[in-house]
Amino acid sequence: MxxxxxxxxxxxxxxxxxxxxxxxxxxxxxxxxxxxxxxxxxxxxxxxxxxxxxxxxxxxxxxxxxxxxxxxxxxxxxxxxxxPKVMTLGSAFYFAARIDEVLQPDLRDLVRQFGDASSVGTLEGTDVIYIAHNSVQRARRAAAVVGARYPACATSLGRVLLAGLPDAALDRYIESVRPEALTSKTITDPCELQQEILRVREAGYSTTVDQLDYGITALAVPIRGPDGTTVAALNTSGYTGMVTPDLLVAERLPTLRATASRIGHMIQRYPILQSVMGA
Missing domain, CATH: 1.10.10.10 (Winged helix-like DNA-binding domain superfamily/Winged helix DNA-binding domain)
Structure with missing residues (x-):
């Protein structure tokens, strides 16, 4: 969806x-x-x-x-x-959508520049699905591999995507969602979550600390289609304790936004990605 x-x-x-x-x-x-x-x-x-x-x-x-x-x-x-044959279902999309050609070069550049990890995700119902990922991290924590699916409300990618919804759709989401406490810091109160998503909408980016799993501090920005609507999200993340939200914003936000803009323009040339992202 x-x-x-x-x-x-x-x-x-x-x-x-x-x-x-x-x-x-x-x-x-x-x-x-x-x-x-x-x-x-x-x-x-x-x-x-x-x-x-x-x-x-x-x-x-x-x-x-x-x-x-x-x-x-x-x-x-x-x-x-x-x-293992199940993996052929996901790999068929990966190659048909030209993920390695369209998205991975930018993710590799972000990881080369900042280290840590970078991902692109789209919204599927109440979850975010990772459609591209690159990382130098090897710590044991929630895996952001291609095909991983997590509650949108607990991830920087997901909050950016939720912030891109029209008001009526966001209201329906807040009314129906029942956030799970994945860590002691996960926002589980729907009203608090809504306020956080509205802050993300106003700022144009999302930062999270230990929301999905301990040790993950992340920054995400929207990838927009030609009409300015949010069609996907791009993030960069690091280890909690080694990076802070303020540090990510200060050092990575301009580059992340430029990369998201470039990806937004590139996907217009790839019909499958346009369809997946609603561009």
Missing amino acids: NLSELDSETPSETAASPRPADFVEALAKGLAILECFDAAHAEMTLSEVARRVGLTPAAARRSLITLQTLGYVGQRNKRFHLR
């Missing part, structure tokens, strides 16, 4: 909205099963998969057998897990 879609519907409305006549329920169930595996649920029994996806055990079993036959899912001691 892109930003324009959030303008007309909330995540709950999306789930309940009428489906096209040609909607394939079985395919939707299979994709939901693939998406339900994560770091906290790397292996699951049939009943656990069914519960996480909201299916009957019989329906989950049919989908799992199909995915297993196709090589996307494996089984060990009655517990299911993803197989």
Whole structure:
């Protein structure tokens, strides 16, 4: 879901909205099963998969057998897990959208200049999805790898994207979101979160400290389309304790904004990226 879609519907409305006549329920169930595996649920029994996806055990079993036959899912001691073939789904987008050609050079330049890490993300429902990433960091913390998905409210990228929503869409988001305390510093009060997003909108950038995970201090700016709307976000991040929000703003904000502007102009030449980012 892109930003324009959030303008007309909330995540709950999306789930309940009428489906096209040609909607394939079985395919939707299979994709939901693939998406339900994560770091906290790397292996699951049939009943656990069914519960996480909201299916009957019989329906989950049919989908799992199909995915297993196709090589996307494996089984060990009655517990299911993803197989490497799943990575081909994400890599197909990566290469088709020319991520390495369009986005990675700028991210590498930012990391070469400042060190640390840099990412580009887009909004998908209430989450931010990382579509490009470059890093010199090797610390154990929340991974900002390509394809990673995190609550938008807890990331600098996500707050910039939320700040780019029209007022009505932002209001619906605030009414529906239930932020989880990922650290002791995560903003979980919807009213406080809304005020923070409005501050981001006014400033034109977002800074976060230990919101998603301990040790992450980040600065993000919007990537804008031709009409000035926010279509994606770009960030730079470092270790909490080694960098501060004020330091990131003072040393990196001008370069980050220039890079975001360049990316915004470049994606106009790539139809897939235009579609993904709503540019």
